[in-house]
Amino acid sequence: MLRLRIPYSLNARLGLASCLLLPLIIGLTALILDQAYSRSLEQTVRERLELQTYVLLGAAEAGGGVLWMPPSLQEPRFSQPGSGLFGLVSDADGEVLWRSESSLGAELQPLQSKPEPGQALFGVDDMGLFFYSYRVLWEIESGQVTEFVFSTLERPDRFRAALREFRFHLWSGLALLGLLLLAAQALLMRWGLQPLQQMAQDIKSMETGDQNQLEGRYPQEVQPLTHNLNLLLETERGRRQRYRNTLADLAHSLKTPLAVMRNEVETDRSAPTNTELLQQQVDRMEQIINHQLGRAGSASAQKLLQRTQVRPVAERIGLVMAKVYPDNYRSFEVIGEDESFTGDERDLMEMLGNLIDNGFKYGAGRVQVRIETQAQQLLIRIEDDGPGVADELGELILQRGTRADSIAPGQGIGLSVLRDILSSYGGTLTLGRSETLGGASFCLQLPR
Template identity: 45%
Template structure:
């Protein structure tokens, strides 16, 4: 599994990976601190017991004496878990508490006695772990002889270990619950923090559909530079598009008058020509006619785009197609053309209405012109808007399907026209990152023109 391709997914993955590690380290540190606290408390309790023994002990001559009943009750109870023993400088046991009667205590430490030294260790008593604290003390007897003893107190760790186990269970349960809660909170915080990006995507979609002209200013400070730059780019693009349309319209208007003069002059010369060979005049007339059609086309395109509304506006596809179908039915009334539409009334074309009129007009007119009286127009949307225009004509040969989409090329050279309609359709689609393909119709047997556009 790779890295998620979303900011929310990446942040959540980082939290899921790092937060448990942080919690585990924190839990280990807390556990260690608790264990050290237990050990210190155990050592302090043993030290208190040793001080009690020191207070109760007395030396008579060469003998060490302690009372039969000590102040701490556990010393008096057999197998109570709290034991005491005293050894001399030769590590021989001189005294044991009543609690050690039925237990075999570990032998005194084989370490030289040094008055005032403490030794805290862990030992085993009957196979159970226990804490041991030894304290070396020196006494002056009545005869003035110095005697050194090692007081050792041993305490069973069973209760301490049970307490430690209970603490660890609660600690890790709470930390696990806390980890889950923090991950959920992190996810909610991320969604809230990244919400402006979702709003930006929604606003861009609204602009694409023509519902707004620019992005709003109610974005966080970190995103506002992006939105301002996008608005600036869109304003520049709109201004450039307007300049392009105006220039194109001005150019077309400026060429109409010279063309009209040339056509009038050509017709005048043709009327006064004596011979009957008008081949040269016909060639010139055809070229002037083609230039005139191109200029009219560009003029209509510039005007339609200017009046068609905002780029990206949602245009009802069925409504526009019905208008074109009604017009073509009248134009090709002599062929009794029947145009069948299968388009859902919710489908929209996200673009310019003039572009849609020209695109469908050229392709549907092509189907009416070359078909045999039947034309089907259907549409659907998945990721792309797909429009199919089918006819029952002879179709387009496979080797001509790419050529016929180039400017000036026609599949049927016997039919009048300049062959720029399909090329114009391709130009329009390319401006929308769309495409046009020609296939054989499965339903009518003629040509099928497939339009795909975002």
């Protein structure tokens, strides 16, 4: 069994629908107009025959039970054979009392139906002729009432010719209109779908590397799609860059434990190897590798519909810090409304954990997390009561592998990693001084 396969194309589908629906609509329109015009023509014929019947009635005279009609009537066609207009007068029994000269040679049959006295009847007889009959009661001098039926008949040639001409012009005009509508719709579809074609070309340009994102001017209906595509592409680029940075961080982080192990092995080959020291460095390397792989495998591709509450995450990190820094921990406070972060919870924990850990590591034991919203941004400030960061070191410490001091242990890559995560979400990190605690203030600015 053959099945009609519709092309999976908007142009083809809309064109096919138009080709199917437009003839149907035009056909129904033509049928309605044809019926209306046909009824209008019939009404015109009725009015014309009614007038001619009144002409016959006005010209007739009756006396002594005899009907008399003048030799010539006001309508000349009654006197012209073959004119197509006929006049008849019959009595109550249907016997023809008078017929016009135009009926000579024409086969006219008496009408089978008669109207009521004083009433008229219009229709088409068995021979296809239009007729109009009027039944009158004629009172003569003696007071006797005689019944006459005045009838006017007309061939349908004029009616059919007018209807045929109208149908020709109607169907020709509607066919031309249909072709024009199809052409106009094709142009409208081409113009209306042009933004999609432009978007396809822009995507092809992105595949060839000529552009990095969809930068065209698109209609409002397509803008959510282009926005999400750009966000997805930007996130994918951020993830690739994040993988590269992770590999660089991993190589950088392994240098120190490898150097310690090499030094231990090569210092004195005759001396027994410090197994405990080597085990510490191996454990450290394993932790670094697990950390970097976990960071690289975290949800770096932003999940558009996932939202994570900030306050519970910050409070959990604060409880952990109380155990990590039992000697330096004095207070931890989360201030502000509980707002949500659009992204993965592990990324939020990585960012907050890094900054809160630095606050306890370099501060005097007090850390505050302030959650605010501003326009379409989520602001998270992590403040401590430490010495703060000098202005000249503000940008320097955000670079990979750079630290502001050499006292606390670390690899100097935490803040740069944090900034990499922020960039994948379109956020930024600013550094200032806390007005309440007097130490450093790191502000995470994230889109809501």
